[in-house]
Amino acid sequence: MPRVIANAEQRSINLPEMIDALRTARPDPRDEDSFARFAPELQALGNNRSFLSEIICAELAEDCRNQQAVSAYGPQVIALYQGDGVMVRANCWPQARHSLVRNNRPESFFYDVPHDHNFSFLTLGYAGPGYLSDHFEYDHGSVAGAAGESVTLTPAARTRLEPGCTHLYRAHIDVHSQQPPEAFSVSLNIIEASATTPLRDQYVFDLANGRIAGLANPVATASLLPLLARLDGAEGRDLLNRFAERHPSDRIRYAAVTALADVAGDADTRAGVFERALANGSLLVRTRAGEDLSKLAAMVSMNSTSDRIVASNRS
Ligand SMILES: [Fe+2]
Structure with missing residues (x-):
């Protein structure tokens, strides 16, 4: 107390x-x-x-x-x-x-x-x-x-x-x-x-x-990242990658990861975003990325992409 x-x-x-x-x-x-x-x-x-x-x-x-x-x-x-x-x-x-x-x-x-x-x-x-x-x-x-x-x-x-x-x-x-x-x-x-x-x-x-x-204190910055991901511009993409990697807020790191994953063109690319996040320094990001990989694997099961995702998630 x-x-x-x-x-x-x-x-x-x-x-x-x-x-x-x-x-x-x-x-x-x-x-x-x-x-x-x-x-x-x-x-x-x-x-x-x-x-x-x-x-x-x-x-x-x-x-x-x-x-x-x-x-x-x-x-x-x-x-x-x-x-x-x-x-x-x-x-x-x-x-x-x-x-x-x-x-x-x-x-x-x-x-x-x-x-x-x-x-x-x-x-x-x-x-x-x-x-x-x-x-x-x-x-x-x-x-x-x-x-x-x-x-x-x-x-x-x-x-x-x-x-x-x-x-x-x-x-x-x-x-x-x-x-x-x-x-x-x-x-x-x-x-x-x-x-x-x-x-x-x-x-x-x-x-x-x-x-x-x-x-109790949602971060307003996080809500801008999905918007940024959907707009053209190399600077925005670079910023999202940097935020996903090392922003001081775990919450914003994970928001950047999901923003990047949401605009990935196919399941392989999307899985790659989450796989990279499995090595993140944040426990929150690693945990949530693992959960996201599992959900993605369930969605694309019975094909080679799914097999790769599941193998990665177990490693
Ligand atoms: Fe209080």
């Missing part, structure tokens, strides 16, 4: 002071101890009981133009700062009967949607009783990341993010299923926001069946 960080902080600081501290300390979200050492600054900001209302008043006076310019999260999130590889934000957690939940569905707030995170983050209960979490852990390195794939989720404790309570969630390790708080609540977060964060997968889990239910 997330690391629980004791809060004995007596100071109260404002947001610019915490940002100054961020720029000085430069905590590394990928280093758990480095990130945890910064928790007192977040806790000191949490002791400031007026800063957030002042920011909201300023935003409302400007029709929230600043929020619309910097935040892609929607009304649940108030962006407070982005830079130095992190984002500072406030998150709203309405209770189950709140009109925000009724009008936008509980899933919009990730209630009852078990998920991991593709970023590490520090979170502090700031206002209200706090949401509940049932915690689990899993071994990210042991899964390819396909929807429906079996995954072992080890149960941990149930917690409430009470005011002042501070948790450090570890990317790709901690899974939680959130329940709405009993009354409107607010948390303050410092989250990892590097250039590669959006390329790393975040999963939604099916707890009842111990499976990956799907991706």
